[in-house]
Amino acid sequence: MGSFGRFLLKRSLQGVVVILGVISVLFALRYVTPGSPVDFIAPLDASDATRRRIAESLGLNQPFYVQYGDYVVSLLQGEMGYSYRSRTAVAPRVFAKLPATLELAVAATVVAVILSIPLGVISATRRHTGPDYAATVFSFLGISTPNFWLGVMLVILFAVQFGVFPTSGRPVGLLDALGHLVVIAGPERGWALPLNVGPFLAAMQNWLLHVTLPAITLGTYFTALITRLTRSGMLDELGQGYVQAARAKGLPTTLVRYRHALRNTLIPVITVVGLQLGTLIGGAVITEAVFDWPGLGSLIIDAINNRDWPLIQGSLVVIGAGFVVVNVVVDALYVRLNPRVLE
Amino acid sequence: MRDLLRVEGLSTRFFTGEGQVNAVESVDFTVRRGEILGIVGESGSGKSVTALSLLDLVESPGEVTAGQLWLRDADLADEFPEAADGSFVDLRELPERVRRSLRGPTFSMIFQDPMSSFNPSLTVGEQIAEAVEVQRRANANPRSTRSRTEGYGLGSYVVDGLLPNRDYTGEESHDRAVELLERVGIPDPEKRVDEYPHEFSGGMLQRAMIAQALAGEPDLLVADEPTTALDVTIQAQILELLRDIQADREMSILLITHDLGVIARMCDRVAVMYAGQIVERGTLEDVFDDPVHPYTEGLIGSIPDLDDPAPRLQPIEGNVPSLLDDEMPRGCYFADRCPKAMAACLEPQAERSVGGKEHAARCVLVDSEYDERDALSEDHPEHDAVADGRGDDA
Incomplete structure (x- = not known):
């Protein structure tokens, strides 16, 4: 195994340990949080015997280590228990909401990365010119605008006034849209070029229209942050000796900028993008609320209000796992850009 | 030997927030085919900026403001007749893309610190x-x-x-x-x-940088303090390598250093820089055996000599001036540090030829002997004016 493979294996194992830690902390939180789920389930005038029966049916009378052991075992089997409130299995509910959250987080990240890195580079290479000032003003505004306000403003402007985008909702998921393609060009029909792409394109258009405003809302702060980071990093790198050396050997400006300076600029940028993507997976609650986006955020808020512990735990474990996976991927990219890390 | 590059009146300035800095001022020199020309001077004397000006690598807020860089290149002279003089062409008149295309096949450069001159990734x-x-x-x-x-x-x-x-x-x-x-x-x-660069030692990396500079098979290799960051034993190896390659390929080298020992060992001809100007130039023998400018004498006097165990070295008193345009004296820039400064030194000095046609210096002593009666003594008001950088008012 190469040093890169060893590195990945080590990081993945560390990731598993982190996820176990997340599970344990979540489990411990239950015991320090006031309010028993029984209070929410039992009628106000319920007798002690009824309350005890409810607690027993939820397994709450068991010692905590038995509860913990049961929970970890069921997680390993892909089970997350049953919601205290609705008595339905947690796992399907969480995984039903997950795609919407991931779509929004990834869309916001893509928007941010596509806009911010070129903007930062332009800003750095044309320092103290119009584009640089414009980018600086934009990032200043972007960092200081609260996203619930921005979301509402975007809706008023682009959805209500101009009617370009829908105001809220997500009638079609990205996977549903892609599903059209698989049906048309699935293995059973051969992988021929699909002729009937109409439904796919219509679904994609629908999805894109609905995701645009939430993605901009969620991604603006992020775009501004990465623009500033790219600009200052790029300025720093362009002043390095190796840039002068690269110019001295006759390399054209594009190569000096992109192959040399940008490569090193991206090392810290990648780290921040990864961390931000992680927080976006768990932190889009407000944006989801503004746009009625059916993601994990709203599910968690409801679950917390109801002390619905299996649902809270299930959602947070999934978010934690997503965070860890993103970080392992980021580390892999990081190593690819910065070979000194492998030493 | 034929001239490869004639530099005439090269001036490079930096327009900083504190004012205009005259990093290189009216510098003239010639590089011949297959020779090693040394430029020696203290830190801040404009050696490196001179080199960067040749390659068009001076970056904002710096700018080459005057002078001609005549390169012998018959093809370019044909292509750009308006910038040509015989088979020479003035680089400053050429479009930027052409100048860039000369980096590699005509000019190449190696830098002081090999570790920071390679991209770490x-x-x-x-x-x-x-x-x-x-x-x-x-x-x-x-x-x-x-x-x-x-x-x-x-x-x-x-x-x-x-x-x-x-x-x-x-x-x-x-x-x-x-x-x-x-x-x-x-x-x-x-x-x-x-x-990767971090897996190389400093000396090996400097060799790699030389390899990189040879990639375009340059006519002129500019070596900016190539051994300063290295151990003494490695220094000798690198100099040896440069000499070897130079002889092998009949390439010219412009060797920039603050180390007279390196100059003595490597160069055919030498130019001494002080405060952005060349104050003395000539063959190695001219400058080392028969220096005219007191600054050159001072530099040579500050080298330890094994054969003549003088009890103490004689350093040059004072520091290099700031090079800020507003603070530069009207006369000779070295006058305030010069042990032989005279009244005439308060006037600007042109370069004068000394004896043979190679040897020249920017100093009154070329034509006249030092006369103590004209000396700018410590209590001389005009001397103070020079020292304070207010020579213009004197």
């Missing part, structure tokens, strides 16, 4: 191969400057980053990088070519 071989590749692409299609990149822009960069083994450089350039590493005496070049 590309292999050494890749960086040398780049220097080969850029010339290969240019030769394949000399008319198009775009061919050097072949559309290598942001898109290719993204693909490079995501997919391994798709890169700007080809197999041919990689093989050439191995050859070049072998040429500069790096053992096991097939293996070292794929290593």
Whole structure:
């Protein structure tokens, strides 16, 4: 195994340990949080015997280590228990909401990365010119605008006034849209070029229209942050000796900028993008609320209000796992850009 | 030997927030084919900026403000008759893309600190191969400057980053990088070519930088303090290597250093810089055996001499002036530190020829003897004026 493979294996194992830690902390939180789920389930005038029966049916009378052991075992089997409130299995509910959250987080990240890195580079290479000032003003505004306000403003402007985008909702998921393609060009029909792409394109258009405003809302702060980071990093790198050396050997400006300076600029940028993507997976609650986006955020808020512990735990474990996976991927990219890390 | 490059009246200024800095002021020198010309001076005397000006690498807020850089290049002279004088062409009159195309095949440069002059995230071989590749692409299609990149822009960069083994450089350039590493005496070049700069020692990396500079087969190699960052034993090896390559390829070298020992060992001719000006130039013998300018005398006096065990070295008192335009005296810039300063030194000094046609100095002592009655003594009001940088008012 190469040093890169060893590195990945080590990081993945560390990731598993982190996820176990997340599970344990979540489990411990239950015991320090006031309010028993029984209070929410039992009628106000319920007798002690009824309350005890409810607690027993939820397994709450068991010692905590038995509860913990049961929970970890069921997680390993892909089970997350049953919601205290609705008595339905947690796992399907969480995984039903997950795609919407991931779509929004990834869309916001893509928007941010596509806009911010070129903007930062332009800003750095044309320092103290119009584009640089414009980018600086934009990032200043972007960092200081609260996203619930921005979301509402975007809706008023682009959805209500101009009617370009829908105001809220997500009638079609990205996977549903892609599903059209698989049906048309699935293995059973051969992988021929699909002729009937109409439904796919219509679904994609629908999805894109609905995701645009939430993605901009969620991604603006992020775009501004990465623009500033790219600009200052790029300025720093362009002043390095190796840039002068690269110019001295006759390399054209594009190569000096992109192959040399940008490569090193991206090392810290990648780290921040990864961390931000992680927080976006768990932190889009407000944006989801503004746009009625059916993601994990709203599910968690409801679950917390109801002390619905299996649902809270299930959602947070999934978010934690997503965070860890993103970080392992980021580390892999990081190593690819910065070979000194492998030493 | 024929002249390769004639520099006339080169001035480079930096327009900073604190004012205008005259880093290089009216510098004249000539580089001949196959010689090693040394430029010596203290830190801040304008040596490096002179070198960067030749390669058009001075960056904002710096700017080459005056002078001509006459390069002998018959092809360019044909192509740009308006910038030509015989078979020489004035580089400052050429378009920027042409000047860039001269980096590599005409000029090449090595720097003081090899560690910071290599990109830490590309292999050494890749960086040398780049220097080969850029010339290969240019030769394949000399008319198009775009061919050097072949559309290598942001898109290719993204693909490079995501997919391994798709890169700007080809197999041919990689093989050439191995050859070049072998040429500069790096053992096991097939293996070292794929290593990163941090896996090299300083001396090995300086060799690799020389290999990189040789990639375009330059006519003039500018070596800016090539041994300053290295151990003494490694210094000798690097100088040896430079000499060897220079003799081998009949290349010219412009060697910039603050170390007179390096100059004495390597150079055919030498120019001494002080405060942005060349104060004395000539053959090695002229300058070392028969210095005219007191600054040159001072530099030579501050070298330890094993044969003449004088009890103490004689350093030059004071510091290099700031080079800020507002603070520069009207007369000789060295007058306030000069042990032989006279009243005449408060006037600007032109370069004067000394005896033979090679030797010249920017000093009144070329034509006259030092006379103590004219000396700018410590209590002389005008001397103070010079020392305070208010020579203009004196």
